[in-house]
Each structure stands twice: as C-alpha cells, then as structure tokens.
Amino acid sequence: MTERPGDDLSSPLVPSDPTARATTAPGPAASDPTAADETVPGTAAVDAAVPRGAMLRADGVTLAYGSTVVVHDVALAVGDGGVGLIGESGSGKTTLARALLGLLRPHSGTIRYGSRDLGSLDRKGRAEFRRAVQPVFQDGSEALDPRMTVEASISEALTTHHRMDRAARRARVTSLLEDVGLDPAVAVRKPHQMSGGQRQRVAIARALAVEPRLLVLDEPTSALDVTVQARILDLLERLAAEHGLGYLLITHNLGVVDRLCDTSHVLFAGRVVESGSTRDLLTRPAHPYTLALRDAVPRLGGKPPRPSGRTEAAPAASGCPFRLRCPLATDVCRDQPPAAREVEGRRVACHRAEEVLAGVPNRPVSR
Ligand SMILES: Nc1ncnc2c1ncn2[C@@H]1O[C@H](COP(=O)(O)OP(=O)(O)OP(=O)(O)O)[C@@H](O)[C@H]1O
Ligand code: SF4
Ligand SMILES: [Mg+2]
Numbered sequence: 001m002t003e004r005p006g007d008d009l010s011s012p013l014v015p016s017d018p019t020a021r022a023t024t025a026p027g028p029a030a031s032d033p034t035a036a037d038e039t040v041p042g043t044a045a046v047d048a049a050v051p052r053g054a055m056l057r058a059d060g061v062t063l064a065y066g067s068t069v070v071v072h073d074v075a076l077a078v079g080d081g082g083v084g085l086i087g088e089s090g091s092g093k094t095t096l097a098r099a100l101l102g103l104l105r106p107h108s109g110t111i112r113y114g115s116r117d118l119g120s121l122d123r124k125g126r127a128e129f130r131r132a133v134q135p136v137f138q139d140g141s142e143a144l145d146p147r148m149t150v151e152a153s154i155s156e157a158l159t160t161h162h163r164m165d166r167a168a169r170r171a172r173v174t175s176l177l178e179d180v181g182l183d184p185a186v187a188v189r190k191p192h193q194m195s196g197g198q199r200q201r202v203a204i205a206r207a208l209a210v211e212p213r214l215l216v217l218d219e220p221t222s223a224l225d226v227t228v229q230a231r232i233l234d235l236l237e238r239l240a241a242e243h244g245l246g247y248l249l250i251t252h253n254l255g256v257v258d259r260l261c262d263t264s265h266v267l268f269a270g271r272v273v274e275s276g277s278t279r280d281l282l283t284r285p286a287h288p289y290t291l292a293l294r295d296a297v298p299r300l301g302g303k304p305p306r307p308s309g310r311t312e313a314a315p316a317a318s319g320c321p322f323r324l325r326c327p328l329a330t331d332v333c334r335d336q337p338p339a340a341r342e343v344e345g346r347r348v349a350c351h352r353a354e355e356v357l358a359g360v361p362n363r364p365v366s367r
Contacts, residue, residue: 074270
C-alpha cells in the first residue's frame with residue numbers, strides 16, 4: 001500500500017497483463033490540481049444515484065498481477081452495515097480491497113458503485129466515488145504523512161472535498177478528533193508522537209472527514225495489541241451506526257467479524273469458499289477451511305491457538321485448492337474443483353459440505 005491512500009487514487013495500479021480489460025482508468029488524484037476545484041455533488045444527488053441496498057458490488061471479479069491470477073471469480077456486495085472478508089495471509093484480501101477502491105482494474109468481471117461500473121464513471125462520478133468510499137488500512141501511519149501534524153492531515157482531507165474557511169476547518173478537526181475518542185490537543189502532534197492506537201484513530205477521523213458512505217477496512221486492528229484492538233473495533237461499530245456507514249471489514253481472524261458483520265465471505269487462495277451469515281459461519285461452518293479458521297480464533301484472555309508447527313501446504317493447482325490441507329479430501333476433490341452451491345442457507349464450495357455440517361469427524365482419507 002502507499003503512504004497516502006487519497007493520493008493513491010490518482011494512479012491506479014493496473015495489472016501489467018496486456019490482456020487485462022481496458023476499462024476507463026479511475027479518477028484523477030485527490031491532490032491533482034485539475035481536480036482541486038471540482039465541485040463535489042451534494043448528498044442528495046448521491047442518494048438519488050446510489051441505491052442504499054448495495055452501494056459497492058463485485059460480480060465475477062478476477063484479478064491478476066501480470067499473468068498470475070490471485071483472485072478468482074469473486075462476487076460480493078456491501079451496502080448497509082458490515083460485511084466481513086476473512087482469509088489467511090496471501091489469500092487475496094488486499095488485492096480485492098484495492099479493486100473495490102478503484103485502485104486495481106479487474107481482469108474480468110465488474111465492480112459497480114450503485115448501478116454504475118467503476119470503469120465507466122465520469123469525472124464527477126469518480127470524484128464522488130473517491131469521497132464516498134474511504135479506505136482504512138492496517139497501520140494508521142499508512143494514511144498519515146509523517147511530516148504533517150494531525151490537524152494538517154485531517155484538514156487536507158477536509159479541503160480536498162469541501163471548501164471551508166480556517167475557523168470552520170479547525171472546529172471540524174476538533175469535532176472529528178472527539179468523535180474518534182481523542183483529546184483534540186493531539187492536533188498539534190505528528191504521527192511518530194502518537195501510539196499505534198492513536199494513529200489508527202486519526203486515520204479513521206481522516207476517513208470520516210469527507211463524510212463517506214462506505215469504509216473499506218483492511219485489517220484495521222491487526223497491527224495493534226489485543227486490548228487496543230477491542231477498543232478500535234468498539235469505535236468502528238459505534239461510528240458506523242452513528243454515521244450510517246456501510247463497511248467491508250477485512251481480517252484474517254474470524255472472531256473479529258463476529259460482532260461487526262452480519263454477513264461474511266471466507267477467501268482461500270483467491271476464491272470465496274464460503275459465504276453466509278457470520279453467525280452460521282462461526283457456529284456451523286460448512287467448509288473445512290472455515291472450520292479451521294473458526295478453531296483458530298484467538299479468545300480474549302484465553303489460550304492462543306496451538307501452532308501447527310508446520311508450514312501449511314500451498315493451494316493445490318488442480319481439483320479443490322484446499323485439498324492438500326483438508327482432512328476430508330477424497331478422490332473427487334482431487335479430480336473436480338468444487339463449484340459454489342447453496343447448502344443450508346449459505347453458499348459453499350465443497351463437495352462434502354453436508355457432511356461437514358453433519359459433523360463428520362475430520363479424519364484423513366485417501367487423496
Ligand atoms: N503488487 C503485487 N505484485 C505481484 N503480486 C502481488 C502484489 N501484491 C500482492 N501480490 C500477491 O498476490 C497474492 C495476494 O496478496 P494480497 O496482498 O492480496 O493478500 P492478503 O490476503 O491481503 O494477505 P495479507 O493478509 O498478508 O495482507 C499474494 O500471493 C501476493 O504475493
Ligand atoms: S472439496 Fe474436498 S478437499 Fe475441498 S474442502 Fe471439500 S472435502 Fe476438502
Ligand atoms: Mg492484506
């Protein structure tokens with residue numbers, strides 16, 4: 001990720017693969033002088049253009065770096081409330097997030113903001129999109145310029161999208177800092193003069209400054225210690241409710257989405273292997289990988305999950321990608337990739353989902 005997500009929007013990282021779909025590049029930089037005077041459409045216009053139901057939607061999205069496909073045929077939608085995206089390191093979470101933020105073009109499939117394809121947004125539409133969909137990354141310092149004070153950082157976000165005089169700007173910075181639970185006195189500090197949790201609060205305040213509709217939260221707490229994590233999650237939950245925000249919460253920890261997301265998607269090797277209500281995924285997983293993630297959820301105050309002591313097998317190149325780790329793998333898993341299908345109210349890509357739900361013991365079988 002770049003240090004300045006707002007600026008990053010100016011230079012979308014396009015896969016070098018020449019076969020990548022030639023959609024229109026996402027918009028000019030927030031800091032682009034040609035965009036600085038752009039009039040931002042008012043909220044009413046946004047409301048008319050973007051149905052609340054599914055503000056941001058990916059359909060059949062495949063993403064590649066060069067010729068390496070890292071996200072395969074993913075569909076998900078974020079509207080009101082929280083949606084979780086869970087997967088281990090390297091599963092493609094950030095790649096998908098970048099595509100949803102307009103920073104990476106799909107190799108195939110579509111990403112729509114409201115009813116409009118991100119690639120076909122005009123200048124005004126792109127400006128509105130950049131305002132409405134705000135990222136929050138793992139480490140608050142990614143969003144903050146180390147040379148700028150907190151006040152300057154938040155003011156910059158404010159003035160990119162709204163014309164404001166100095167007094168109004170200061171008042172708004174104070175109110176945003178209070179909103180994220182910080183003493184407004186931190187306004188004079190630079191990022192290195194704050195704790196990780198404080199920096200993440202400032203990054204959240206900066207994202208909120210432009211009155212977004214939706215947040216893409218990429219592991220927003222994973223760089224923080226456990227008690228600070230819990231406080232930041234509380235904060236996000238409160239702010240989302242108070243500001244009526246939708247959000248995509250990306251994490252490798254299934255426990256994190258439990259309270260904040262009604263719906264979740266589990267990603268393995270760039271494929272969604274199970275989607276459904278977060279409660280169902282936690283209480284009755286239907287995919288062996290979801291089951292493994294559920295069993296690895298660290299509990300506050302409890303014992304950490306036992307390390308496996310071995311490196312996890314890489315995804316299989318044929319058949320089911322999870323089969324080299326799966327205790328239920330059979331010959332059919334080796335021969336046929338499982339298609340996603342509906343099973344007991346969730347969507348799951350596993351030949352043996354019914355047996356997983358029925359609690360078949362996880363014993364090794366022939367591969
Ligand atoms: N700029 C890039 N160029 C080439 N490959 C990349 C690039 N960024 C990521 N990848 C690869 O794409 C795959 C998915 O990476 P991604 O960062 O999306 O995973 P992630 O799920 O966010 O992982 P983490 O939990 O570690 O953040 C990985 O194999 C990674 O090595
Ligand atoms: S399809 Fe087979 S290998 Fe893949 S997760 Fe299901 S049981 Fe395991
Ligand atoms: Mg990531």
